[in-house]
Amino acid sequence: MASSTKTHRQRAPWPLIAAAFASAALFSGPLVYLVVRNLPGDASVNVAAAQIVTPLRNSLILATAVAGAATVLGTLAAWLVARTDLPAVSLWRVLLPLPLVIPSFIGAFVLLAAFAPGGLLEAVLRPLGLSGLGQTRGFAGSFIVLTLFTYPYVYLPAQARFRQLPPSLEESARLLGRRPVATFFTVVLPQARSAILAGTLLVFLYAVGDFGAVQLLRYNTLTRAIYTTRLFDRPVSLALSLLLAVVALAVVAAERALAGRRTFEMPRGVRPLRHHLGRWRASAAAFLTLLVGLSLAVPVGVLVWWSARGIVRGSTGGADLVSALSSVARPALNTSLASIAAAVGAIVLVAPIAYLTARYRSRVGDAANAVVVGGFALPGLALALALAVVTLGAPSPIGRLYQTLPLLVFAYVVHFGAHALRTSQVAVAGVPRAVEDAARVLGAAGVARFVRVDLPLMAPGLLAGAGLVLLSSMKELPASLLLAPAGFQTLAMKIWGATESAMFADAGLASLVLILVSGVLTWALVIRRGEAFV
Amino acid sequence: MLRRSFAGPIVVVVLAAVVGGCGADRDALTIYSGRDEALVGPLLERFSEETGIPIDVRYGDSADLAVLLAEEGENTPADVFFSQTPGAVGYLDEQGLLAELPRDLLGKVDPKFEASDGRWIGLTARQRVLVYNEKIVDEADLPESVFDLTQPQYAGEVALAPSNGSFQDFVSAMALIEGEDVAQRWLDAMAAGGAPTYADNNSIVDAVARGEVAMGLANHYYNYRFLEEDPLLPSRNYVFPDGDIGALLIASTVSVVESSEATENAQKFVEFLLEEEAQNYFAEETFEYPLASGVAPSPELPPLDMQSAPDFDIDRLGAELERTTKMIAESGLLD
Numbered sequence: 001m002a003s004s005t006k007t008h009r010q011r012a013p014w015p016l017i018a019a020a021f022a023s024a025a026l027f028s029g030p031l032v033y034l035v036v037r038n039l040p041g042d043a044s045v046n047v048a049a050a051q052i053v054t055p056l057r058n059s060l061i062l063a064t065a066v067a068g069a070a071t072v073l074g075t076l077a078a079w080l081v082a083r084t085d086l087p088a089v090s091l092w093r094v095l096l097p098l099p100l101v102i103p104s105f106i107g108a109f110v111l112l113a114a115f116a117p118g119g120l121l122e123a124v125l126r127p128l129g130l131s132g133l134g135q136t137r138g139f140a141g142s143f144i145v146l147t148l149f150t151y152p153y154v155y156l157p158a159q160a161r162f163r164q165l166p167p168s169l170e171e172s173a174r175l176l177g178r179r180p181v182a183t184f185f186t187v188v189l190p191q192a193r194s195a196i197l198a199g200t201l202l203v204f205l206y207a208v209g210d211f212g213a214v215q216l217l218r219y220n221t222l223t224r225a226i227y228t229t230r231l232f233d234r235p236v237s238l239a240l241s242l243l244l245a246v247v248a249l250a251v252v253a254a255e256r257a258l259a260g261r262r263t264f265e266m267p268r269g270v271r272p273l274r275h276h277l278g279r280w281r282a283s284a285a286a287f288l289t290l291l292v293g294l295s296l297a298v299p300v301g302v303l304v305w306w307s308a309r310g311i312v313r314g315s316t317g318g319a320d321l322v323s324a325l326s327s328v329a330r331p332a333l334n335t336s337l338a339s340i341a342a343a344v345g346a347i348v349l350v351a352p353i354a355y356l357t358a359r360y361r362s363r364v365g366d367a368a369n370a371v372v373v374g375g376f377a378l379p380g381l382a383l384a385l386a387l388a389v390v391t392l393g394a395p396s397p398i399g400r401l402y403q404t405l406p407l408l409v410f411a412y413v414v415h416f417g418a419h420a421l422r423t424s425q426v427a428v429a430g431v432p433r434a435v436e437d438a439a440r441v442l443g444a445a446g447v448a449r450f451v452r453v454d455l456p457l458m459a460p461g462l463l464a465g466a467g468l469v470l471l472s473s474m475k476e477l478p479a480s481l482l483l484a485p486a487g488f489q490t491l492a493m494k495i496w497g498a499t500e501s502a503m504f505a506d507a508g509l510a511s512l513v514l515i516l517v518s519g520v521l522t523w524a525l526v527i528r529r530g531e532a533f534v
Numbered sequence: 535m536l537r538r539s540f541a542g543p544i545v546v547v548v549l550a551a552v553v554g555g556c557g558a559d560r561d562a563l564t565i566y567s568g569r570d571e572a573l574v575g576p577l578l579e580r581f582s583e584e585t586g587i588p589i590d591v592r593y594g595d596s597a598d599l600a601v602l603l604a605e606e607g608e609n610t611p612a613d614v615f616f617s618q619t620p621g622a623v624g625y626l627d628e629q630g631l632l633a634e635l636p637r638d639l640l641g642k643v644d645p646k647f648e649a650s651d652g653r654w655i656g657l658t659a660r661q662r663v664l665v666y667n668e669k670i671v672d673e674a675d676l677p678e679s680v681f682d683l684t685q686p687q688y689a690g691e692v693a694l695a696p697s698n699g700s701f702q703d704f705v706s707a708m709a710l711i712e713g714e715d716v717a718q719r720w721l722d723a724m725a726a727g728g729a730p731t732y733a734d735n736n737s738i739v740d741a742v743a744r745g746e747v748a749m750g751l752a753n754h755y756y757n758y759r760f761l762e763e764d765p766l767l768p769s770r771n772y773v774f775p776d777g778d779i780g781a782l783l784i785a786s787t788v789s790v791v792e793s794s795e796a797t798e799n800a801q802k803f804v805e806f807l808l809e810e811e812a813q814n815y816f817a818e819e820t821f822e823y824p825l826a827s828g829v830a831p832s833p834e835l836p837p838l839d840m841q842s843a844p845d846f847d848i849d850r851l852g853a854e855l856e857r858t859t860k861m862i863a864e865s866g867l868l869d
Contacts, residue, residue, distance in 0.1 A: 054869065109737075118744030215697075215733045220869050228697045228868065231597045231625055232856040309764060381598060385605050392609045403592075403611060482602050486564060486590030486611075489571070497570040497593055502736050502759035506572060 012360035019352035024368035026349065027375055027414055033386035034242045034378070051225060051236065056243065059221040062142055063208035069147040070203040073291060074154025075196050079184065080284050082162035084275045092288055093159075094523050097467065099295035100152040101518035103475040103492055105212030106511055108145045109499065110302040112216065120302060141217040146207050148295040153206065153468065154199030157423050160464040161195035162188070164430065180275055194429065195461075198422035201255045202468070205248055205376045205418065212477075222247075226379055241382040248377030249370050256369070300515065303508040310505020328494065328513045335490040336517055338405065339473035342412035343466040346420040349413055354424035369421065376418040380478030387411055387483060408483045412473040419468035427461025428454075467522055474518050491517070562588040563799045566603060567616040568596025569786060574616070577815050581806045587799050596622035597699065603791070604629050613794040614803055617787045619699040623654045624852015626789070633790045636801060642808045642826045647785045650849050656785030657807050658822035659838065662704050664692075664772040664780065665742045665757050666749040676772050680708075680751070680780025684720060689727030693738045693750030696731050696867040700753050703784050705862060706854035707846050711779055714861070721865035731867055743769040751780070758821040758834060773836065777844045784848055785825065 077096055080086050102110075114120050165188065173183045189196075211223040222244050229237040277284050350372060356365040375383070387410070391402040401407045431454050477492045484490065491514040498507035567574060571593045582589045592599065592612075600622040603610050615632070617623040626632055632653040640652050647656030666676065677683060683692050695701045709717035730747050732738045738750035739760050745768070757771050774780035788807055790800040806812055813824035823831045823838045831838060862868060 051863075112737075112740075116741070116744060117746040216737060218731055218733070224697070224868075228859065228863075230601055231622065232859055234601070306763075381601075385602065388602060389605050392606060478598070481592075481594040482598065484592075486562070486592050489593075493593065494571070497572045499736065501570045501572045502739070502756055502763065503572050504763050 012356055012362050012365070016352055016356050016360075017362065017364050020356040020362075020368050021364055023349050023352055024364075024371045026410075027368075027417060028371045029390050030378055030383045030386035030414060031245060031371060031374055033389060034238065034245060034382065037238045038242050051229075052240070052243070055220055055222045055225040055240075056247075058139075058219060059208050059223070059244075060247070062139065062146070062214070062219065062221060063204045065143050066146045066150060066207040067200050067204040069143070070151040071154050071196060071200045073147065074151040074199060074203075075158050075189075075192075077151070077288060077291060078155045078158035078162055079188070080277075080288065082159050083188070084277050084284065085281070086277065086284055086288070087281065088285075092292075094519060095292050095296060096155055096159075096288070097152045097471065097522055098515060098519055099149050099292075099299075100468070100471045101475055101515055102149055102296075102299055102511070103212060103477060103495065104145065104149055104210050105216065105477070106495055106499065106507070107149050107299060108141075108213040108216040110299040110511075111141075111145055111148075113302050114298050120305065137218050139219055142214050142219040145213045145217065146210060148291075149213075150203045150206050151291070151295070152471075153202040153419075154196060156464045156468055157195040157199045157426060157461070158192055160423070160460045161192045161426065161430075164460065165191050195423075195426045197255055197258060198426055201251065201373070201422060202376070202419060204251055205373070208247060208251075209244065209377045209379060211379065223379055226382070230381065238382075241379055244377055244379065245374050248374050252370050252373040256366075296515075300512065303511045303515075306504040306508030307512065310508070325509065325513075328491070328510050331489045331491045331494045331510070332513050332517050334488055335474050335492070335514070336521060338409055338412065338490065339470050340521070341409045342416065342473040343420075343470040345409060345413045346417045346469040347424065347462055347466050350417050350421040350424055354421055354428050358425040358428035372421045373418040375414045376416065378415070380415065380476065381482070383411060383415055384479040384482040387414075387479075403483065403485050405485055405488065408480065408485070408488070411479045411483050412469070412476060415476065415479060416469045416472045419472060420462075420465035423461050423465030423468065424458070427458035427465070430461060431457045470521060471518055474514060474521075562590040563613050563796055563803060564611045565589055565591045565614045565616060565803070566599045566612045567591055567593050568599055568618040568622060569593075569616055573820050577807075577812055577819075580811070580815075581803060585799075585802060585806070587802065589803075597625075600625050603631060607631070608793050610791060610793060612791050613796045613800040615789050615791060617654075617789075619703060620654075620784060620787060620848045620851045621699045621703060621855050623649075623787045623789055624849075624855065627651065627653050627852060631792050633792045633794065633797065635790060635804065639801065639804055639808065644825065646845075646847050647783075647825050648849065649789075650847075654787045654789040655804065655808070656787050656825050656848075657813075658786050658816045658820070659783045659825055660700070660786070660822055661754040661773060661838070662700065662780060662782045662784070663752060663754045663757075664749055664774065665739055665752050665769055666772055667742050667745050667747075667768050668770050669768045670745060670748040673770075673772070676749075678775065679778045680774055681720065681778075684723035684727065686727075688749070690729065691748045692724070693730050693732050693741055693747045694724060694867060695734050695738055695750075695752070696862045696865075698734045700735065700784060701751065702855055702858050702862065703848070703851050704751070704779070704782050706851045706858045707782050707844070707848075708779050709858065709861070710850055710854060711844070711846065714857070718861050718865070721861060721867065725865045725867045729867070739769055743767040753784075754835075755821040758832075779844050779846075782844055782846060783823075783838075784851075786822070 081089055081092050081096065086092065112119065169187050169191070170183055173187045174180075178186070209223060211227060214221045214224055215227065222240055226237050226240045226244070229240070353365065353368045353372060356362050357369050387407060388402065391398055391407060475492050477496055480490050480493055481496070484493065491510055495507050495510045495514065498504070498510060565578065567578075571591070578589055578591055581587070596618040599615070600617070603612055603615060603626060606612070615623060615626060623632070627649060634652045635655055640648055640655060643656055647659065648654070664676065664680075677685070677688065682688070705717055705721065708720065732741060732750070735752040735756045738752045739756045741747045742750050743760055754771055754773075757769050760767055760769060788804050790797060790804065794800050808826040810827045810829055813827045813829040816822050817824045817829055817832050821832055821835060823835070
């Protein structure tokens with residue numbers, strides 16, 4: 001039953017290798033730039049051990065802890081939504097991915113406003129004689145904020161996988177007397193392992209590369225060291241950026257080894273088993289309420305409070321809601337355009353790499369995989385500078401791309417291609433060889449077979465990947481600031497500008513619009529579409 | 535199948551828009567602005583309307599934009615660099631990327647707020663202040679000098695933003711005036727006393743207003759912005775008296791990029807920013823002290839007493855920043 005879908009006997013067809021190679025070459029630009037800039041020149045870089053050891057250790061501890069916690073939360077939420085008779089499932093399916101869209105710089109700020117000493121929570125609790133939560137800074141604060149805003153990286157692929165698992169194994173286990181919890185750990189979880197680990201990897205890379213949260217919450221990580229040295233100690237800043245990329249590549253390799261080669265056939269057209277939660281129904285709903293409450297409702301609450309305060313006092317630039325909203329309309333459209341293009345571009349560009357790595361053993365495939373995933377851990381600033389230097393130095397057709405929309409979209413693709421890659425690999429691996437073989441026997445050849453047989457089977461996984469790229473691109477800030485065409489403002493840029501000027505009403509409104517637009521796009525392009533195939 | 539027809543057209547429209555949407559206005563004046571769109575956007579648009587010169591503006595963090603401009607080098611599309619702090623512009627000046635400004639423009643501002651080589655000019659001044667929460671701290675208990683903050687009664691009570699450009703400028707000035715070891719000792723003592731650190735001026739004013747920390751060192755205008763959003767906040771500004779270095783004045787600056795092919799328009803832009811209209815705008819909208827055209831600051835601000843403000847040439851800050859960042863790192867404030 002559980003046969004491997006991967007055959008090592010066959011060599012990959014050369015057009016596939018060539019396509020994967022070309023795609024990887026596009027992705028490799030920023031890494032190559034970092035390596036070249038770090039080649040010892042006249043003066044070799046003098047990085048004090050203290051400048052590296054503590055930040056590196058902190059980065060690793062934080063990213064590991066966040067990845068672990070986000071994996072547990074994301075997997076549990078995915079299982080509840082996909083496999084149980086949870087109340088209001090459709091609502092959870094729209095809400096659970098959304099925290100991903102809250103930029104960590106605004107997420108951390110908002111949670112501080114809510115929970116820090118003297119914050120809104122304390123204002124609510126004080127009449128009841130209770131005090132706030134005390135210190136919310138350093139490791140604990142960064143850990144909580146990053147976990148709350150990254151669990152969707154695990155939730156999305158895990159949920160897609162849970163929905164596809166055949167019920168037969170579980171039914172057998174149940175019939176043989178296994179309790180539901182035991183069934184989950186021994187039967188369900190192993191089948192979803194590769195999908196879950198794909199998400200865990202993304203969480204780790206996000207956490208290790210995050211700057212917004214650790215800067216606001218004061219935790220001394222590599223990204224902060226890169227930031228503080230960027231202007232007056234560029235060699236150190238570049239060296240630390242390269243170190244971050246090396247950490248990312250090591251983790252990518254580890255994940256490839258851990259995920260293993262065991263994947264499972266997924267017969268189509270069979271509804272997954274739905275467990276009756278029974279007396280656990282209320283607890284499950286309470287857990288999801290708490291999760292969505294902290295990661296979405298509290299931030300939205302604070303943002304609404306800022307906006308409402310501004311509207312009441314008339315302090316939002318144009319003094320009324322309508323003009324404030326109209327100033328957000330253009331950035332909202334820009335953000336949607338660029339992010340949708342990035343999502344589509346990422347899926348298309350990583351497809352050959354996903355196919356090659358999931359179906360064949362190939363050195364080119366492994367290298368391409370590493371290059372794509374490494375792009376995610378690079379700080380956005382380093383990535384943007386690299387693309388600026390590379391395009392400016394290139395001859396005319398490429399040189400003219402500098403500070404145009406296609407280059408910005410390309411930056412998103414390079415930065416977030418990893419989201420699409422791992423979920424695509426999982427999706428490709430999920431297409432049983434037997435189905436393809438049957439199609440081949442029945443005469444469906446090449447492209448037709450791909451479109452009519454493989455693609456529909458892969459669609460939920462691909463859409464989950466596209467959704468991740470979409471949501472991440474919508475909140476991207478550092479590369480957008482440096483690479484967006486002049487005058488092309490995204491919502492994240494607008495929010496950043498407003499918070500920098502302490503215009504909280506404007507920041508609140510723009511953030512709410514960002515969350516709303518993301519919700520609508522996720523629903524229209526990912527959830528609805530995904531539904532059509534399951 | 536109906537569902538399928540929904541996303542397809544969206545994707546096609548998006549791709550068409552992306553492919554068609556490239557190509558900025560090549561004749562426009564390109565401005566790299568370290569000042570936020572929310573604050574200066576309307577002013578820049580007014581310039582464009584009045585002069586008919588089209589503008590392309592890139593907003594971002596001053597230091598990030600300086601790094602970008604340095605990487606772009608000769609190929610930069612930037613004509614004008616608009617900086618929050620003397621530090622970022624000083625960095626570009628050292629790289630030889632800025633053009634000398636005409637004498638008549640330089641003459642409009644006190645030489646204290648200009649580069650000695652005439653390659654950048656100050657537009658507005660910001661003062662370093664001690665922000666305090668009036669519910670926690672009695673104004674009478676505030677110290678006479680920023681050096682008093684190392685005394686035991688203030689230990690752990692004063693918030694700092696060690697990776698912030700304005701704080702670094704202040705430390706540089708302290709090192710230049712009082713000597714490097716005095717500045718290092720002050721930093722070490724603040725760190726040893728457990729001064730809480732924050733990301734930037736905003737976070738400090740926010741924390742003081744919430745009562746998380748009693749006091750903090752910041753630039754003066756942040757608190758006015760916060761009070762604009764919520765007039766009930768208990769945060770207040772305190773200016774160290776008698777020329778104390780804690781009341782240092784720093785400037786936001788503008789410069790023309792050396793490789794610009796639109797030098798004339800770029801200079802028109804600089805001139806526009808120094809004229810009464812723009813200086814008034816800064817005074818009213820951003821709560822900063824106008825440096826040119828004799829424009830008075832906002833009535834909400836205490837008058838700027840140039841006599842008692844520390845006498846210091848901020849041009850010297852640029853060269854100091856590298857050493858300052860090392861001193862701050864050594865104090866342990868960044869950990």
